[in-house]
Each structure stands twice: as C-alpha cells, then as structure tokens.
Amino acid sequence: MINNNDIKQLREELLKNLEQNNFFKAFELYCNIFDNLENKKYTDSIEQKNFIRFLLKVMRKAEVLCDDNIYNKLNSTLQIEDIKTQNILLNEHEIYNKNIELKSKPQSLQVTLTTLCNANCRMCGNKRMPKWEVSDFGVENIVSLLPYVQEVTWMGGEVFTHNKFNYLVEKSSFYETEQSIITNGTFYKDDIVKILTNNNVRTTVSLHSLNKSTYEYIMRIDALYNVYKFLDNLNKYRTKYFCLSLNFVVMKSNYKELINLIDFVKKYNIIEVILLPLQEEVMEFYNTENIFFGDNIDFDIIKNIRNITEDLSKEFKKLGVRFINNLPVFEYQKESDDIISKENDKKELIPVSTLNHNNENPKEKYKVCQYPWTKLFIENNGNIMISASCRSVIKEPMGHIDKDSLISVWNNEKIKSIRYKIVTDHCSEYCQKILD
Ligand SMILES: C[S@@+](CC[C@H](N)C(=O)[O-])C[C@H]1O[C@@H](n2cnc3c(N)ncnc32)[C@H](O)[C@@H]1O
Ligand code: SF4
Numbered sequence: 001m002i003n004n005n006d007i008k009q010l011r012e013e014l015l016k017n018l019e020q021n022n023f024f025k026a027f028e029l030y031c032n033i034f035d036n037l038e039n040k041k042y043t044d045s046i047e048q049k050n051f052i053r054f055l056l057k058v059m060r061k062a063e064v065l066c067d068d069n070i071y072n073k074l075n076s077t078l079q080i081e082d083i084k085t086q087n088i089l090l091n092e093h094e095i096y097n098k099n100i101e102l103k104s105k106p107q108s109l110q111v112t113l114t115t116l117c118n119a120n121c122r123m124c125g126n127k128r129m130p131k132w133e134v135s136d137f138g139v140e141n142i143v144s145l146l147p148y149v150q151e152v153t154w155m156g157g158e159v160f161t162h163n164k165f166n167y168l169v170e171k172s173s174f175y176e177t178e179q180s181i182i183t184n185g186t187f188y189k190d191d192i193v194k195i196l197t198n199n200n201v202r203t204t205v206s207l208h209s210l211n212k213s214t215y216e217y218i219m220r221i222d223a224l225y226n227v228y229k230f231l232d233n234l235n236k237y238r239t240k241y242f243c244l245s246l247n248f249v250v251m252k253s254n255y256k257e258l259i260n261l262i263d264f265v266k267k268y269n270i271i272e273v274i275l276l277p278l279q280e281e282v283m284e285f286y287n288t289e290n291i292f293f294g295d296n297i298d299f300d301i302i303k304n305i306r307n308i309t310e311d312l313s314k315e316f317k318k319l320g321v322r323f324i325n326n327l328p329v330f331e332y333q334k335e336s337d338d339i340i341s342k343e344n345d346k347k348e349l350i351p352v353s354t355l356n357h358n359n360e361n362p363k364e365k366y367k368v369c370q371y372p373w374t375k376l377f378i379e380n381n382g383n384i385m386i387s388a389s390c391r392s393v394i395k396e397p398m399g400h401i402d403k404d405s406l407i408s409v410w411n412n413e414k415i416k417s418i419r420y421k422i423v424t425d426h427c428s429e430y431c432q433k434i435l436d
Contacts, residue, residue, distance in 0.1 A: 023055075023062035030055060031073060049082045053150070056088050060107075066092035084176060087148040095373045098423045100416050102373065105148035105407070110377040110388055113165065114157040119184050120220040123249065123289070125281035126157060129380050133157075138382065138401040139164045143171050145376075145406050151178040154201075157380070160187045166195050173199040182206060182247065186223040188230035190237075197237040204245040204274070205231065209254045210264060217253065231268040238269075245272035250327055251289035255301060258308045262315045272322040275309070292328050372418045376406065384409050386418070394418065 017026040052074055059066065066074075071093040078085060091104035114133035115126055134142070146152070152172055159165050159181050172179050181196070185205040196203055207227055209215040215224040234244060248254075248261065261273060277292040290296040291305075309325055316323040369390075376398075377385045383397035384404065399409040409415065 017058065023059045023064040026055060026058050027070060027073075049078070049080060049085050052078055053085050053088065056085075056092060057150075059092065065096040067096055068093075071096075083147045084150065088150055091374065095370055100419045100423065101411050105145055105410060106376050107150045107374045108376075109142070109145060109149050109152040110155060110375070111142060111152060111401075112155045112157070112378050112380045112382075113159050113162040113168075115380050116161040117157045117184070118161065118186060118221065119158075119223070121184075122218055122220065122285040123251070123278055123282055126380060128282070132381050133162055134164070134378070134382065135402040136164075137403075138378075139168065141401055141404075141406050142168065142378075146172050146175040146177050149177055151180070153180045153182075155182060155380075158183060158187070160192055169195055169199050169201060178202070180204065184219070184223075185227040185230040186221065188226050188233055190233060193230065193233040193237055197234060197239065197242055200239065200242060202243040202245070203234065204247050204272075206247040206249070208249050208251075210257055210260055211254075214253050214257070218251075235269055243272065244268070244270050245274060246270045247274050247276065249276050249278055250291075250305070251278040252291050252298075252301070253289060255291065255305055255308075258305065258312065261312060262319075265316070265319065265321055270321065272324065273312075273316060274324040274326065276326050277328060369422060372415060372422065376410070386415070 013026070013029055017023070017029075055074070059070070064070075066089070071089065074089055075086075078089070087104050088107055091102070091107055094102050094104050111134070115129045115131055116133060117124075117127065120127055142152075154165070154168070156162075160183070169179060179199065180202040182204040183206070185207065195201070205227065207215075208218050209224075212224050216222055231244075234242070238244070246261070246265070248258070250258070258275075264270070265273060278286060278289055280286045280290070280293070287296065291298045291301045305327060309327065313323055313325070371387045371390060375387045377387045377391075378401045379385050379388070379391065382401045384399040384401055384406065385391060385397055386394055396414065398404075398412060398414050399406075
C-alpha cells in the first residue's frame with residue numbers, strides 16, 4: 001500500500017524535479033513506486049488524482065509530449081472516475097498525436113467578464129471599448145467547460161462588477177478549477193475578500209504608485225487607501241497557500257518608487273512581483289510617460305531602473321518572492337557612455353525575463369505552439385479567440401461567447417484549420433510569428 005507519507009515524499013521529489021523541469025525523473029519515480037505496490041492501491045484516491053494532475057503539470061512545464069507509454073501508464077493508474085484529470089491526460093495525448101479534431105476539451109480559459117470598471121486609468125485602452133459584459137447565456141456557456149479545464153483566469157474591467165462573479169468562482173471551486181484574477185484592488189469589503197480567500201483565487205493586484213497624488217494622477221480615483229484595506233483584509237482571511245501578486249506598470253511618474261516595493265512586499269506578504277513597461281494604448285499618456293520605447297527612450301532612467309531592479313532582485317530572492325521583471329532594460333549590461341554604441345544597443349532591448357528564459361531554454365523547443373489545443377480566450381467584446389498572446393496574429397474570432405457554444409466552437413472549422421496549418425506547415429503562418 002502506498003500511504004500518504006510516500007505520496008508526500010514523492011511530491012517533494014517531484015517539486016525538486018519540477019524546478020529542474022525534469023519530468024522523466026519524476027515519471028520514473030512515479031512508475032517505480034507504482035510498480036512495486038502489492039495491490040496497486042492508494043490509501044487515498046483523492047490524493048492520487050491530485051498527484052497525477054500535478055505530474056501532468058510538471059510534464060507541461062517541462063514541455064514533454066505525452067506519448068503512448070506515458071499515457072497508458074497514467075491512464076491505467078487513475079483509479080477513480082475523474083473528468084478533469086482524464087481530460088488533461090487525453091488532451092496531452094491528443095497533442096502528441098497531432099489530432100485536429102479533439103475528443104478532449106481545453107485545459108485553460110482566459111475570460112473577460114466585463115469591460116466595466118470603477119477606475120479610469122489614464123493608460124488603459126479598455127476604458128475606450130464599448131461597454132460589454134458576459135450575458136447569462138455566456139455565463140452558463142463558461143460553466144459547461146469548468147468540469148474539464150485545469151485553470152481559468154477572470155479578466156476585466158473589474159471582475160467584481162459582474163453580478164455573476166461570485167457564482168462563477170463558486171462553480172469553478174466546486175469543479176476544482178484553479179482560478180486567478182487581476183484587479184485594481186479598490187473593492188475591499190469582507191464578502192469579496194472571503195470569496196477570494198475561501199476559494200483560493202490567485203489574486204494579482206495592480207498598483208502603480210504608493211504615493212497618493214501619483215496614484216490619483218494615474219488612476220483618476222481616490223482609492224489608494226481602499227487598496228491597502230483590501231490587502232489588509234486578504235491577509236486577515238488568507239490561508240497558507242493563497243497566492244498574492246503585485247502588478248506594477250513602470251512609467252516616468254513612478255519608476256523612482258520601485259525601491260519602496262521591498263518594504264511594501266514585506267508588509268503585505270506579497271509572494272510575486274511583476275514589473276511591466278507602459279504600453280502604447282492611450283497615445284497622449286504614453287507620449288508623456290513612456291521611458292522604454294521609440295524616441296522617448298531615456299537611457300539615464302533605464303540605467304537607473306536597471307540598478308534598482310538588480311537590488312530588488314537580490315532582496316526578493318532573500319525574501320522568497322518570485323520576481324518577474326518584464327522591463328526591457330537588458331542592453332545596459334554592456335556598460336558604455338558612448339552615445340553611438342547606445343544607439344546600436346537600442347536594438348537589443350529585450351525584457352529581462354525573456355532573456356533569462358531564452359538562456360535557460362534552447363530556442364528550438366519553442367517552435368511549435370500548442371495553444372489551439374489547450375486554450376480559449378474570451379476577449380473584451382465577447383469574441384472567442386485562442387489566447388490573448390495570439391491576438392495580433394490570429395485576428396478572426398472562432399465565435400462569440402453570448403451566441404456560440406464553447407464546446408462546439410472547440411472543434412469548429414476555423415479552429416481545426418488553424419490546428420491543421422500548424423501541424424502541416426510547422427507554424428510558419430502562426431506561431432513562429434508569436435514565439436520568435
Ligand atoms: C486592463 S487591467 C484589467 C484588470 C484590472 N482592472 C486591473 O487594473 O488590474 C489589466 C492590467 O493591465 C494594466 N494596464 C492597463 N493599461 C496598460 C498599459 N497601457 N500598459 C501596460 N499595462 C496596462 C493594468 O494596470 C492592469 O495591471
Ligand atoms: S483599473 Fe484596470 S480596467 Fe480599470 S481603468 Fe484601470 S487598468 Fe483599466
């Protein structure tokens with residue numbers, strides 16, 4: 001009999017192997033223990049189901065294809081009827097087989113619930129979109145996939161303004177779907193905080209200044225203290241495994257505040273910090289605040305940011321905080337005050353996180369995109385797309401969330417033709433453009 005201690009030990013081993021993206025080692029561990037069992041029974045079938053899901057996550061992260069051997073092994077060891085685990089396993093196997101029409105459903109959903117928002121941020125293109133929110137039909141359409149999908153991200157606008165948000169969170173929880181949101185954090189009431197903490201919704205708070213007047217300049221609402229109350233309340237109710245992240249969009253008005261994030265992260269037990277450059281969504285604001293791109297590029301500020309982010313990186317490491325630095329500041333690793341070489345270096349601007357990723361993972365591995373086999377994305381007008389990151393490449397919607405059943409869209413002619421092109425054409429039309 002395998003007992004919970006064995007499973008715990010295996011999990012720890014798996015975690016170690018996950019860090020090294022070493023699926024095969026983890027799979028070997030799993031097979032050894034399983035094959036040595038006398039009656040091949042787990043003491044706790046729920047634990048076993050979670051364990052296989054975890055293994056599948058390792059497999060995806062390590063970019064290992066689920067061949068017949070892996071599929072048969074995991075399938076035969078799954079001892080309870082579990083739609084989600086079976087779906088993920090089948091989905092991985094269908095990717096391996098390059099199936100065009102899929103029996104499995106997607107693993108991941110990104111859903112814009114509404115464009116409504118209580119703030120009016122100067123940089124936000126969302127505010128310029130026509131008002132739209134998912135209809136009751138759309139809500140049930142999403143619910144129809146929840147038993148199958150591993151993870152769902154709720155996007156806005158502000159997700160709390162949608163009157164079915166709590167319903168969707170509870171339904172997802174019921175189906176053991178992992179959930180994430182991104183919010184401006186100005187809704188701080190206990191009921192909202194409890195919905196998030198009770199259902200372990202991974203929560204990312206966007207906060208672009210800790211200074212009241214800068215905050216109000218960017219967000220155009222007086223709500224900084226509401227965000228602090230929100231964070232206090234989350235800390236009051238959160239459990240050990242609750243994931244709280246911070247999203248900070250860096251621009252001219254706020255880059256000097258970056259260093260203050262160390263104390264902020266400690267105070268509110270933030271476990272992940274994401275830095276992003278301001279993007280060109282609202283021209284007027286972008287032209288005033290952009291420091292990273294085009295003619296507005298300011299080398300002295302970038303140099304300063306590079307130094308600050310190096311300090312942040314060290315401090316966050318000590319604190320065990322995950323640091324995702326998407327700021328394009330790399331070119332200054334070449335120290336030079338010569339203006340001509342600075343001009344040349346401009347071309348090499350690349351986000352630090354991409355650089356680290358490319359160094360760790362040889363590029364050839366990223367040639368074939370699997371998104372059309374694993375994801376669906378509902379964008380901020382209800383169009384059903386494949387993924388937010390494919391948006392600029394695959395422009396035609398697969399359907400609309402308020403009209404077309406997600407289950408039928410998943411195998412409609414449009415999406416099948418994309419899968420077909422990727423399989424036969426080695427991504428030349430689609431994913432190389434995204435991933436290069
Ligand atoms: C569109 S908002 C929607 C979710 C929620 N309302 C919020 O603010 O977190 C998602 C994220 O995009 C960021 N964002 C908005 N406009 C941006 C821009 N022009 N450049 C970079 N990030 C931007 C927001 O700050 C936020 O972190
Ligand atoms: S809070 Fe989010 S959705 Fe609302 S205006 Fe700001 S960035 Fe846009």
